């Protein structure tokens with residue numbers, strides 16, 4: 001598949017801001033209790049299902065990947081930004097990090113026991129999300145779990161007008177309604193098992209949504 005054109009902007013921007021991003025992004029231990037609880041619950045789900053390793057898609061500098069590893073989850077990271085992957089490898093030499101895109105994963109069908117998409121799907125234009133969620137469905141083993149976390153809204157497209165750490169960035173962000181994300185996950189064949197909405201609070205201006213979903217184990221259920 002030819003690379004979608006928006007991905008070059010995402011890659012270039014994150015390559016440019018990677019060193020600044022790693023200084024600014026919170027360590028998972030500093031997250032609010034509900035966000036930490038969702039990561040802990042996901043870790044427990046994938047450990048119990050025991051269907052294979054977890055891929056942290058859009059892992060950035062690998063802090064959340066390392067957090068999952070500390071919770072006894074077999075996990076590796078994938079990111080479209082080579083600079084992010086370089087930082088992750090340097091910080092966590094015992095973990096595996098590779099450059100790749102969630103739009104076309106170089107992974108076999110049913111290879112994963114879990115997928116984490118942590119604040120990494122919001123740069124994907126909504127018309128491309130079915131491609132990404134089809135990749136999630138294809139690569140998850142039956143019974144495997146997804147945790148997707150990110151900001152939601154009413155469909156706003158935040159255009160790339162801001163500067164990050166002195167660098168202008170050239171990617172946009174899409175704040176889809178939580179119902180729309182649920183619908184797209186369901187259409188991709190995943191069962192949404194839980195949704196948590198955290199309303200804006202001190203220190204946050206946007207609603208954070210966490211979705212857990214599972215690839216069904218009974219393939220007969222997919223047939224008409």
Ligand SMILES: C[S@@+](CC[C@H](N)C(=O)[O-])C[C@H]1O[C@@H](n2cnc3c(N)ncnc32)[C@H](O)[C@@H]1O
Nearest residue numbers: 014058059060079080081100101102118119120
């Ligand atoms: C806001 S950062 C989040 C990084 C990390 N998950 C965290 O929470 O610290 C978004 C990351 O998603 C990556 N990303 C965006 N679209 C991607 C894609 N299609 N495939 C792989 N990575 C992608 C970016 O390169 C960036 O590192």
